[in-house]
Structures are given as structure tokens and as C-alpha cells.
Amino acid sequence: MAAPQAPGPDSSRTAPDSATLGRALLWPAAAAGLGMLLIYNSIGSQADDKPPAPPAAVAPAASAPAASSPAAVVPKQSSPSPSPALTRSVPTRLRIPAIAVDAPFTPLSIGAGGRLNAPPPNDKNLVGWFKDGATPGERGASIVAGHVDTTTGPAVFLQLRFLRPGSTVDITRADGVVATFKVDSVEKFSKAKFPDKRVYADTPDAQLRLITCGGDYDRKAKDYVDNVVVFAHFDSAKKA
Template structure:
């Protein structure tokens, strides 16, 4: 399931702009998290826990990467994301869950902003950190407009509140249909520090006023 974008009913996307998908420049709701009952129910940890958005299950693992990666860092809030290869230099905001268990997207008014699921692992901490950003808005390209240009082996950094800079290497990019999003695979907990960068992708559905797919970048601390 996808979070519906906040567009007025019947309001079509504006004309194409730089970084738009499929010739459309629209407000894109990026996060597709519909969390398992274990996160929302009795198996959930305390509000201060750093559990992943979806607990690891047998047979649910992230794509294999080359090398074992760097040693984990202690928990610290992310401050800024820099992805030199696609000219991203953006501050963070915290993302929370709505009452229906879906992850709230970052505010659309600021096109140069990324969101971090603050109840999950912090970037650099052991586990799966989730970072989401808009691909575009109704009027312009947004922070993750060029996310699909990343390639395996590319490196990006997260500046943390403790002053450390965590560097991550891209393992893979994959596109998933929103109505068949593999939550357990994408959000499964990890035994090393990993990150998922997520944005909208694919064709724009005018009736639903949302993109049909999501792009996920899998990466690990190096």
C-alpha cells in the first residue's frame, strides 16, 4: 500500500520539470511501510528501542554485498545526507508512523529534505536504517530526483550528531511495484549497519495521484 499524496481531487500534475518521472512533476508520497503486527502489537519493544521497521524473518535477507563492511557505530541522530554522485546535500527530519502503520513522508514544502525513520536503526548503527525522500513535487524536482542514477559501488555519507561521518557503499538498486512491495526483504533487520534509500519511481497513476513503484537503494557501512 502507498500513502496517498496530498493533492486536491482532480488536480492534474504540472508540466514536466527537471528530474520528473514519466513527464510528470507531482507530489510523491515516498514511503510504503505497512508494518507487521509484531511492531505494532505485543512483540514491539519500547519506544526508545532501535528495532528495524520490520523484524527479520527466516529467509528474509538483504541482497548480498561485497566485503563485510566497517564496524558499527554507536547510536546517533543523522544530521545531513550527502550523495556526491547525484549532487544531494540535504538535512534530515524525523519520520514517524501514522495511525494506520504507514510511514509518514517528509514534508513536501521543502524539496531538499530527507526523512529518517527515527524509531529504527540510526545510520551507522547495527541494523537497517530507513531514509526516504521525494522524487519531485507538484512544481519541481526534489531531493531524490536522480536517485536512480546511483550504481553499485557508489559511496554516500551521513553526517551524524556525534560529529562522525558514516560512509555507505551501494550494493544494489531495485524497483518494486507499490502493490507488491517486499517489506520483509527491504526492512528486515541486519546484523551489520545497513541503509535503505527510498523514493517513488515508475509511471504516474493519475487516478490514484501517485507513482506506481518505489526505488530502493540497498547499501552498507564501509
């Protein structure tokens, strides 16, 4: 899988001590079978780095032989059934009780330059979801991003780093279902050594990644040096 690209200069920032913008998401191409790849980069440097478009969708597996054919007899599988997952439905609201998050979603898409657009920087209480990826609760890794702060002050994911294993994340979907995820781990990664495969690779079950900026602020680079990533798995569903 391709390595994350280094953030470009951010000439738009003139006051390093003021509230900083979150980072936009890059979507470099990935090797076949490794799933999709994201990395947060500075909103102010959107014109600097131009990663390629996301990888093409994986072709569906070949169909099994017809039941009437002798070759269609398949021995009973001894492995356990896949973890439960929901059908596709777009997310509408994110709630994380432990850190008082209650925010609507906005869809994120790939821009003309091959960049995944960031959530609007003028809204402190808004999270973005990559609309061409797995929906929350659907099989695969659903990617949700939010700003840690904006030019107007602290933003929706300011306290994301304080989540702990076992914390719950509730995502209301357009189909009226609330998908509940349980946090497995909260980790901080250097942007220079971001573990792309671990964070963005496709998964056989329904999982969730919550991503924002973290660590120290590099005044010279005008950027945060780390990313905070929450790893969570689909736990249950109920009607809203």
C-alpha cells in the same frame, strides 16, 4: 510479514501533468523476527489508509550464565566477528556526490493514524529518517526517505535511480562522525508487489535503505506505480 497496502485515492490532485508529491511511508505491523516494514504511499491519501502501529521492540536476549559457574564455559566461536557498527547517533546531513545530493535530515515519526509521516512537501531539499529505527551506521537497516518531486518541482531524490553499485553515501551524524555507505544495488519494485521482507527486515550488520517513488505516473490512480530502493552497507567512518 504483512503485504503492503494499496494506495488510496488522492482527491487533492487536480492537475495530473503538474509536479507530483512524493509518497508518505506506511508502517504496517510485521511478524515477530522479521523486522520493520515500510512502504511509500501518496501524501494526498494520508487519511485513506490506516495501517497499524509498528511492531513492539524485540525483547533482549537472555544473559549468559555468570563466569563463576561451570555452565558458563563457552567454546570459542569459529564464525567471523560481526561487521563493525557505530553507536546510536541521529543523522544530520546526507551527501551523495554522484547525484549532487546535499540535504539536511528531518526525523519521521508515526502519526496518530498509525502512519509514518512523510517529509514536509514544501521543502524540495530535505530527507526524512525513521527516528525509532536504527540510526545510520548503527547495527540494523536504517530507513531514509525523500520526495522525487513536489508541487514546486523536482525534489532531493529525483536522480536516486541513477546511482550505481560502488557509489558512496555519506551521512553526518550528531556525534561528529561521518558514516560512509557503499551502494550494493539500486532496484525498482512495483508497489503492488513490494518485497517487504527484503527491504525492511532487520539486519545483523549496519545497512542503509534509500527510498523514493519511481516508474511511470498513473494518471488514473494519481500515483507513481513503483518505488526505487537503494541498498547500501556501512563501509567506514571518520570525524567530520
